[in-house]
Amino acid sequence: MNRRTFIKTSSGVISLLSGTAFWSCNNAFPVRFGLITDIHYADRPHLGSRYYSQSKQKLLEAVHVFNNSNLDFIIELGDYKDQDEPPEKSRTLVFLDEIETVMRRFNGPVYHVLGNHDMDSISKQDFLAHTKNHGTAEGKSYYSFVYHKMKFIVLDANYNEDGSDYDSGNFDWTSAQIPDSQIQWLKNELAESNDPVFVFVHQLLDRFSGVHDSLCIRNAGEIVDILEKSNRVQAVFQGHHHEGNYSYRNGIHYFTMKAAIEGSMPENNSFAIVEIDRELNIHIKGFYNCEDQFLTKST
Numbered sequence: 001m002n003r004r005t006f007i008k009t010s011s012g013v014i015s016l017l018s019g020t021a022f023w024s025c026n027n028a029f030p031v032r033f034g035l036i037t038d039i040h041y042a043d044r045p046h047l048g049s050r051y052y053s054q055s056k057q058k059l060l061e062a063v064h065v066f067n068n069s070n071l072d073f074i075i076e077l078g079d080y081k082d083q084d085e086p087p088e089k090s091r092t093l094v095f096l097d098e099i100e101t102v103m104r105r106f107n108g109p110v111y112h113v114l115g116n117h118d119m120d121s122i123s124k125q126d127f128l129a130h131t132k133n134h135g136t137a138e139g140k141s142y143y144s145f146v147y148h149k150m151k152f153i154v155l156d157a158n159y160n161e162d163g164s165d166y167d168s169g170n171f172d173w174t175s176a177q178i179p180d181s182q183i184q185w186l187k188n189e190l191a192e193s194n195d196p197v198f199v200f201v202h203q204l205l206d207r208f209s210g211v212h213d214s215l216c217i218r219n220a221g222e223i224v225d226i227l228e229k230s231n232r233v234q235a236v237f238q239g240h241h242h243e244g245n246y247s248y249r250n251g252i253h254y255f256t257m258k259a260a261i262e263g264s265m266p267e268n269n270s271f272a273i274v275e276i277d278r279e280l281n282i283h284i285k286g287f288y289n290c291e292d293q294f295l296t297k298s299t
Helices: 052-067 089-103 124-129 180-191 220-230
Strands: 006-008 014-016 031-036 073-076 110-112 143-147 150-154 197-201 233-238 245-249 252-256 270-276 282-288 293-295
Touching: 031 052, 052 089, 052 270, 089 124, 150 180, 180 220, 220 233, 220 252, 252 282, 252 293
Parallel strands: 031 073, 073 110, 150 197, 197 233, 233 252
Antiparallel strands: 006 014, 031 270, 143 150, 245 252, 270 282, 282 293
């Protein structure tokens, strides 16, 4: 069910109607977080279904809802910003700073996942210097963190075939890789404890689901095999594929979030509140173009 039961305040910010019900009670769900992806903010005219300049207002709406939802953290799944035409580094950094200012209105921890467009016109170091991850994730493109004895792992697939970083548009976005050093780090993270694991990544890992191969990580098969063999990974949250997708294999859910950039306001936006209960069922409360989903541990 899409949630469009909103009212506008005098400031133009969107508020949830007081009668909107959440599924959980405060003590029923150990982890609650906000999720959004493919914001693609840039101050430029819309192109097709992508309304770049409206993304700031879309994120503002999402953050307002998140601030009123008792969340542990929020995370965006990449392609945070875009670029102008012709591309220019200084202009791109202005877009990044503007959208980060909106994100920082959230009253809690924020995490970023790198997407391919985040390295349009700039480097990874530029992106990380102009954004803020919470705690020990600060300044890192891949990292892990723990809430309520659940482990969350963020991957970075923005590498070329030779292991070099995506940098300033000098890359083939259809050839995303996770390099050997990060694979070894992932294995170590999965072996570290018996806590259930949830993975975040921009490009898709579920090549087996029939999505177009250009959207998937080149060495996805190797990564999926590692996740499955760990017997700890419950779900993978992905972006990149603007239409969204869902698949399931060998005990792991693969939820691909619909893009916030798609469609004009006020009818269109996409964000969600994710709740993970004590039985590791996943409740996704979608807003606008993002649909509700209930992903059970026993699926």
